Amino acid sequence: MITLRKITLDNRRAVFNLEVSEDQRKYVASNLSSVASCYVLATNGGHPFPFAIYADEQPVGFVMLTYGITGYELPSVADGNYCILRLMIDERHQNRGYGREAMAEILKFIRTFPAGPAQFCWLPYKRDNAAAKKLYESCGFRENGGDLRWRAGDRIAAVSGSVRLLQIC
Numbered sequence: 234m235i236t237l238r239k240i241t242l243d244n245r246r247a248v249f250n251l252e253v254s255e256d257q258r259k260y261v262a263s264n265l266s267s268v269a270s271c272y273v274l275a276t277n278g279g280h281p282f283p284f285a286i287y288a289d290e291q292p293v294g295f296v297m298l299t300y301g302i303t304g305y306e307l308p309s310v311a312d313g314n315y316c317i318l319r320l321m322i323d324e325r326h327q328n329r330g331y332g333r334e335a336m337a338e339i340l341k342f343i344r345t346f347p348a349g350p351a352q353f354c355w356l357p358y359k360r361d362n363a364a365a366k367k368l369y370e371s372c373g374f375r376e377n378g379g380d381l382r383w384r385a386g387d388r389i390a391a392v393s394g395s396v397r398l399l400q401i402c
Contacts, residue, residue: 235334237284237296237342240268247292248285251323260362264295267319271297280348286322286335293326295319296339300348310355315343317356320365336372 240248249265252258262270271281279302286294297319302311317339322331343354356374358365 234289235331235338236287237335237338238287238292240283240285244285244292248295251292251295251321253321254324254327257324260359260365261319261321264321267295267297274299274302282342282347284342286331286338288326288329288331291326292323293331294322294335296321296335298339298343300351308355310353313349314351314353314355315348317354320356332368333371336368340372 238244245268249263249268251264253261268283271283273279274281280300282298282300284296284298285292286296296317299316299318301313302316302318320332320335320339322335340354343351354374356369358369
């Protein structure tokens, strides 16, 4: 069973030691870097939610959620909405369905509106990350045109909500 848990003094090292494979490192920052980013966001008015992803009692991944993130060149959908900014499953625990199960738990958490109301959940991912695209599409996310299409290097935004998309409210 997959659960999201707070990062604590007891589990932090295990979470920081989780890694993706060498060829996946271009897609996601380290968990230590992500937790540091959460601190910076939190001390500058942001609403980060870092969680360890557990399979039963074993940490297998990490997710970093944000709400109403600002201070970057972002798509307009970022304002007042939730973002799955980072998601990773450790290389030793991939291909077991944990990513899909984690996404279900993540979206369930977001639907509690822990930082405020929202209409959308969006996420960025690199265009050439076919595995991420497949996972996110299976969870109801779709790449969108117009102002929801975001280019920052080779990252694109996928959005859940509105027409053809899964609303979170």
